[in-house]
Amino acid sequence: MPDQSVQPAPDPYDALLLLSFGGPEGPDDVVPFLENVTRGRGIPRERLKEVGRHYFLFGGVSPINAQNRELLHALRKDFAEHGLDLPVYWGNRNWAPYLTDTLREMAADGHRRILVLATSAYASYSGCRQYRENLADALAALEGEGLPLPRVDKLRHYFNHPGFVRPMVDATLAALAELPEDRRAGAHLAFTTHSIPTAAADTSGPVEAHTEDGEGGAYVAQHLDVARLIADAVREETGVERPWRLVYQSRSGAPHIPWLEPDICDHLEELHGEGAPAVVMVPIGFVSDHMEVKYDLDTEATAKAAELGLPVARASTVGADPRFAACVRDLVLERAATERFAEGRAAAAPERCALGALGPSHDVCPVGCCPARSPRPAAAGAD
Numbered sequence: 312m313p314d315q316s317v318q319p320a321p322d323p324y325d326a327l328l329l330l331s332f333g334g335p336e337g338p339d340d341v342v343p344f345l346e347n348v349t350r351g352r353g354i355p356r357e358r359l360k361e362v363g364r365h366y367f368l369f370g371g372v373s374p375i376n377a378q379n380r381e382l383l384h385a386l387r388k389d390f391a392e393h394g395l396d397l398p399v400y401w402g403n404r405n406w407a408p409y410l411t412d413t414l415r416e417m418a419a420d421g422h423r424r425i426l427v428l429a430t431s432a433y434a435s436y437s438g439c440r441q442y443r444e445n446l447a448d449a450l451a452a453l454e455g456e457g458l459p460l461p462r463v464d465k466l467r468h469y470f471n472h473p474g475f476v477r478p479m480v481d482a483t484l485a486a487l488a489e490l491p492e493d494r495r496a497g498a499h500l501a502f503t504t505h506s507i508p509t510a511a512a513d514t515s516g517p518v519e520a521h522t523e524d525g526e527g528g529a530y531v532a533q534h535l536d537v538a539r540l541i542a543d544a545v546r547e548e549t550g551v552e553r554p555w556r557l558v559y560q561s562r563s564g565a566p567h568i569p570w571l572e573p574d575i576c577d578h579l580e581e582l583h584g585e586g587a588p589a590v591v592m593v594p595i596g597f598v599s600d601h602m603e604v605k606y607d608l609d610t611e612a613t614a615k616a617a618e619l620g621l622p623v624a625r626a627s628t629v630g631a632d633p634r635f636a637a638c639v640r641d642l643v644l645e646r647a648a649t650e651r652f653a654e655g656r657a658a659a660a661p662e663r664c665a666l667g668a669l670g671p672s673h674d675v676c677p678v679g680c681c682p683a684r685s686p687r688p689a690a691a692g693a694d
């Protein structure tokens with residue numbers, strides 16, 4: 312990781328906002344939470360009932376809020392240990408603490424230059440622009456209340472930062488070790504992420520990255536880069552070349568609209584048919600072991616594998632790994648240094664740390680990046 316300790320100052324930023332999805336914390340929260348998530352998004356009733364059932368299986372509690380509290384704690388600890396004086400707040404899109412309430416609190420506490428860390432590492436409408444729309448909505452609410460408006464900037468995508476990739480390499484090795492010993496050497500790797508409509512995938516990332524052929528634009532390219540990095544590192548560690556593939560999970564929406572495929576369960580069936588001895592599922596698309604991981608992989612896909620008699624193990628996500636907290640610190644210091652350079656207050660632009668073939672992502676989303684189906688105001692970007 313680059314050493315930005317020369318100037319450990321967050322200047323010009325005065326606070327960090329952890330911006331996440333939010334999840335229900337008890338049975339009474341499930342239906343209102345799902346209404347928040349799906350408002351105006353055309354999700355079939357049947358799918359909603361099914362997803363509600365997943366939450367009720369877990370007592371109506373999503374793991375995501377507890378995991379964000381742990382991440383908050385890890386960030387504050389890392390910042391304190393490294394002399395980075397930057398308060399960290401937390402707000403969500405779909406459940407309390409709601410983003411607007413958090414932003415109001417931040418403004419009341421006097422913060423004027425806020426950096427945002429979204430709990431999504433990749434480009435896509437759902438993982439990037441939709442959070443920028445949420446920020447615009449929250450700022451508009453504050454403006455309506457006559458409050459001073461802070462300026463918000465969003466940290467760049469961190470899918471290829473070593474502090475995100477390396478914990479997943481270790482997690483993949485740990486999952487391999489959970490498989491029966493005689494199945495380990497031949498085990499396949501199935502990298503999974505959230506399926507999204509192919510139309511959304513094709514328009515993900517900056518306009519230059521858009522594709523028209525269903526190849527999935529920046530969303531798929533970024534995931535493939537991470538999958539390859541992990542597969543290569545695991546091969547180096549174990550001395551075994553393993554077949555791997557990027558597959559999808561958690562498909563939603565109407566059946567006639569194409570989404571990214573294959574689904575993890577179909578992929579397991581296919582691998583079983585080909586005689587694969589075992590599979591490790593690596594949920595590279597997610598930052599914590601939330602409901603999409605606990606239900607879609609640990610419950611549904613694991614039951615499918617058991618039915619097939621195919622041994623599977625699942626790698627954990629980065630969660631509150633100290634290396635991920637250090638990655639966030641690195642990105643904060645990098646962006647602060649970039650801003651100081653842009654303002655003519657530093658002699659050079661900072662080093663930008665990234666693994667893989669794609670290089671560090673842009674700081675500011677350009678015009679047309681990850682467009683919405685119906686355009687709405689978005690903050691922290693060029694449009």
Ligand SMILES: CC1=C(CCC(=O)O)c2cc3nc(cc4[nH]c(cc5[nH]c(cc1n2)c(C)c5CCC(=O)O)c(CCC(=O)O)c4C)C(CCC(=O)O)=C3C
Pocket residue numbers: 332333334335345348349352354358359362373374375430431432435437438505506507508561562563564596601602603
């Ligand atoms: C790309 C992506 C990420 C990863 C990036 C990121 O993290 O942001 C993600 C994360 C998450 N998605 C989550 C939950 C849900 N997502 C839904 C619906 C949808 N997700 C989509 C995409 C994504 N989703 C899409 C295109 C839809 C269709 C509706 C629409 O076009 O918006 C629905 C509605 C029911 C259903 O349709 O499944 C639910 C309940 C939770 C919380 C889990 C917990 O509670 O622990 C998390 C972290």
Ligand SMILES: [Fe+2]
Pocket residue numbers: 505
């Ligand atoms: Fe989702």
